[in-house]
Amino acid sequence: MIxxxxxxxICVFVLVLAWSLYHLPIITVGFVHLxxxxxxxxxxxxxxxxxxxxxxxxxxxxEAKVIGRLLDAxxxxxYPKDKFEVIVVVDGSTDNTFKICARYAEEHGENIRVxxxxxxxxxxxxLNYGLKHAKGEIIGIFDADSIPEGNVLTSVCKYxxxxxxxxxxxxxxxxxxxxxxxxxxxxxxxxxxxxxxxxGKDVLGLFVHLKGSCQFIRRDVLEQLGGFDGKALSExxxxxxxxxxxxYKIKYASDVRSWQETPSRVGQLFKQRTRxxxxxxxxxxxxxxxxxxPTKKNFDAELTLLGPFILVASLVSYLLAFxxxxxxxxxDFMLQFLMQLSVLGTxxxxxxxxxxxxxxxxPRRLTNVLWLPFMYFYWSLQAFIAxxxxxxxxxxxxxxxxxxxxxxxxxxxxxH
Numbered sequence: 001m002i003x004x005x006x007x008x009x010i011c012v013f014v015l016v017l018a019w020s021l022y023h024l025p026i027i028t029v030g031f032v033h034l035x036x037x038x039x040x041x042x043x044x045x046x047x048x049x050x051x052x053x054x055x056x057x058x059x060x061x062x063e064a065k066v067i068g069r070l071l072d073a074x075x076x077x078x079y080p081k082d083k084f085e086v087i088v089v090v091d092g093s094t095d096n097t098f099k100i101c102a103r104y105a106e107e108h109g110e111n112i113r114v115x116x117x118x119x120x121x122x123x124x125x126x127l128n129y130g131l132k133h134a135k136g137e138i139i140g141i142f143d144a145d146s147i148p149e150g151n152v153l154t155s156v157c158k159y160x161x162x163x164x165x166x167x168x169x170x171x172x173x174x175x176x177x178x179x180x181x182x183x184x185x186x187x188x189x190x191x192x193x194x195x196x197x198x199x200g201k202d203v204l205g206l207f208v209h210l211k212g213s214c215q216f217i218r219r220d221v222l223e224q225l226g227g228f229d230g231k232a233l234s235e236x237x238x239x240x241x242x243x244x245x246x247x248y249k250i251k252y253a254s255d256v257r258s259w260q261e262t263p264s265r266v267g268q269l270f271k272q273r274t275r276x277x278x279x280x281x282x283x284x285x286x287x288x289x290x291x292x293x294p295t296k297k298n299f300d301a302e303l304t305l306l307g308p309f310i311l312v313a314s315l316v317s318y319l320l321a322f323x324x325x326x327x328x329x330x331x332d333f334m335l336q337f338l339m340q341l342s343v344l345g346t347x348x349x350x351x352x353x354x355x356x357x358x359x360x361x362x363p364r365r366l367t368n369v370l371w372l373p374f375m376y377f378y379w380s381l382q383a384f385i386a387x388x389x390x391x392x393x394x395x396x397x398x399x400x401x402x403x404x405x406x407x408x409x410x411x412x413x414x415x416h
Contacts, residue, residue: 010338067097089126121230165248168256176409208250272404
């Protein structure tokens with residue numbers, strides 16, 4: 001038993017160390033690019049002579065608390081009114097979502113349409129339902145709790161001037177970051193993830209994945225791919241991998257911005273991340289064939305999909321090390337060396353993330369790095385959620401698309 005634990009610990013520490021060493025340069029490049037680009041960032045103005053048509057699809061299931069707010073924001077977009085349409089898919093709602101949307105459609109029929117899907121079987125199915133009614137060249141997707149900035153369409157247009165770009169992922173901000181410590185942690189996680197990790201991947205030409213909201217895809221490409229996978233729990237990740245598999249480019253656009261509600265309770269977070277992790281793991285198992293055509297983007301895509309498994313592996317390593325300490329297990333030189341390297345790699349990564357966090361935060365405060373210890377406990381929670389997702393797969397529990405309930409909470413004024 002001791003020999004088995006020794007072997008497993010070595011494998012796990014090597015895996016975690018390799019993971020840290022691989023992603024550290026990506027995060028560093030993202031941080032450096034963030035500093036440079038922020039000095040050049042300016043207001044983007046609409047300049048296209050012949051701007052593309054957009055179809056914005058909004059899946060809405062029991063979203064009466066927030067849907068009106070989104071529709072108001074979409075009607076305020078700084079974009080020619082004859083160049084975009086909003087398609088709200090009322091997905092099996094039992095509250096007043098349809099009545100609210102119908103009123104907007106009646107008053108703004110030139111821009112807003114409402115289609116009803118009587119039976120709800122998940123967001124991907126609702127998106128496919130809306131796609132059937134879309135006419136625009138580019139499909140935009142926003143969750144019902146979103147509030148996009150007024151220039152979101154004008155900003156995204158320039159990315160699609162590159163014919164190789166099939167999709168663009170904008171940046172989502174937390175509108176309720178100050179609600180409690182959990183929302184603050186999640187908002188920090190989202191900021192660092194987007195502005196260092198996705199930015200670094202984009203700069204290096206690696207795998208940039210879609211995140212489900214504030215995302216844009218060419219309609220013809222989406223139709224060629226057969227739309228969204230109706231059975232996927234992580235339809236954004238599934239679509240991202242299929243795009244990369246076909247050789248298409250996905251861009252991260254930090255100036256394409258939207259605000260969104262962050263889970264404020266652990267129960268909300270647990271349900272959301274369970275779906276995310278299980279969905280990503282299932283996509284990883286489904287698309288292992290990417291490595292039959294090795295490119296740097298395909299390799300990076302596979303490593304990204306392995307993220308939840310790495311969380312589980314690191315958690316298992318801690319649990320085994322804890323067990324070994326009570327079983328009078330002696331750590332040999334090799335194991336101690338790997339453990340120290342793993343700690344060093346993780347520490348350097350956290351330092352870079354902390355610097356990025358201090359830089360991204362407005363106003364910029366070095367004291368924001370003091371949140372990093374809390375990030376460790378937040379990481380531990382996510383590792384347990386990932387382990388739970390693995391157990392659901394192993395036990396073949398039914399695949400159910402669970403939506404994250406929204407309250408409509410805002411704790412800061414938004415810029416339109």
